[in-house]
Structures are given as C-alpha cells and as structure tokens.
Amino acid sequence: MKTIAYTALLYGKSYLGYAIKSVIDYVDEYWVLYSAVGSHGFRTEVPCPESRYELYAIASAAAGDKLHWIDGEWQHEGFQRDSIFEYMPDVDRILVLDADEIWPSELVKASLDMTLIVDCRMYRVPIIHYWRSFQRAVLHDPAYPIRMICPKVETGESTLSSTPALFINHMGYAQPASIVEYKQLTHGHRGAWRKDIDWFQDRFMANAQEDCHPVGSPYWSPEAINPWEYMPAFMKRHPFAQMEVIP
Secondary structure (H helix, E strand, C coil), X not given: CCEEEEEEECCCCCCHHHHHHHHHHHCCEEEEEEECCCCCCCCCCCCCCCCXXXXXXXXXXXXXXXXXXXXXXXXXXXXXXXXXXXXXCCCCEEEECCXXXXXXXXXXXXXXXXXXXXXXXXXXXXXXXEECCCCEEECCCCCCCEEEECCCCCCCEEECCCECCECEEEEEECCCHHHHHHHHHHCCCHHHCCCCCCHHHHHHHCCCCCCCCCCCCXXXXXXXXXXXXXXXXXXHHCCCCXXXXXX
C-alpha cells in the first residue's frame, strides 16, 4: 500500500521543515506543489516574503530523497490541491500536510490505521490552532479539516475521534507578523473577511484573546496551554518555542 504526503505551497518557512519531519517516516514519498503566487482566488502585487530557493532548501533537507517538487501556477486553491491526483493517480493513501501543521506521531499512526478500518475516501482529523505563541491555542473549534484521502475509494467521509492531546498543531497564527500580514492578502476566505474591524491590527497585532478568527467564529478565544502536551518533543528546538509573543 503506497502512502504519500503532499503540501500545496506558497509560503511557510517558519514551520515547513518541522511539518515534514512530523510525518516523513510514515510516508513513501513527499510532494510539494509550489506556486510563486497565491492560488486561493486572490492575487496581490506584493511579492511573497519567502523565496522558492528558501522553501526548496528546507523541504530538501527535511524530506531527503523522498522529495518530489512541482512548480506550477493554479487559478484556485482547489486546483492546486487536486493536482496531486494527476501526478499520483495510483497512490493508495494521501496525507494532506499544510506547511504550518505539525502532527504528533501517534496521530499519524491513528489516521493511517483508520484508513484500514473505515472504508472512506476522505477523513477529517482533529486540529487545534495556536495564537501568537506556543503557549496559547484555540482548543475547541469543531471544524476539522480533511487531512487523509484514499483516492481509490469513490465516496464516503469519516472523522477521526479526538482524544486528549492528539491533534494536528496548526501554527498559522503563531507566525511572524510579516507573514500573517501577507497571508491575509491571498487568503482563501478573504472575500468573507471581517468588515466590522481591522482584523490584522485589532485582533492579530493587538494580541486579542477573544473573537480572534478573521472571518468570525464563536470558538476562537485562545486558552493557556502546556504545548508539550500536544506537540512532538522536537518542537522544543524551534526558535519560537519560548517566545511569549512571536513578533
């Protein structure tokens, strides 16, 4: 049974290597589908603050000879993500690895095991969202993303049951302010971005502690956590690990 992981990539150097490290031992190949411009339906004249050269170097160091890199340009995020089926039409399992998502090894194993027990095409995986540091996170957002796909199965969707401390660690809002500011220019939800506030200044830069989602969600009020109950131990070596607020 062939298993791969892939990332639809534009930026993400703060966590890309760590994300790859969290899953690479469990997959046969790792693919990057790279676009130098946003694929979420929005374009900006502002250049991405991270270069292809930087990202390729990180991916190569983390994935080694398992790396397969594709350069392309897609008009929509879905097209970029779905192009993996064109490059790998015969694969059995696909782990969807966003560049800012760190998996505990036990969660990788549980997700792969679930594909052997429940016969579905898509599997949603529990996730928590870090906010401005490793020490605060949104713990109760029920909107779990699809992160495992069995493309040879035509239909069906299932959700991996969450257990204490077994979640994807989403670091998308625990990044430098410069990349979050750029992120909002090409974000897939930019069309629904909040208009009641200046989200970047009034929520992100202000390090607000409630009502923090850029589109709006009743679940997005960060809580104090011990990150080492959730993250792999190697994340202790991350340069942001001990920062009270990531600048």
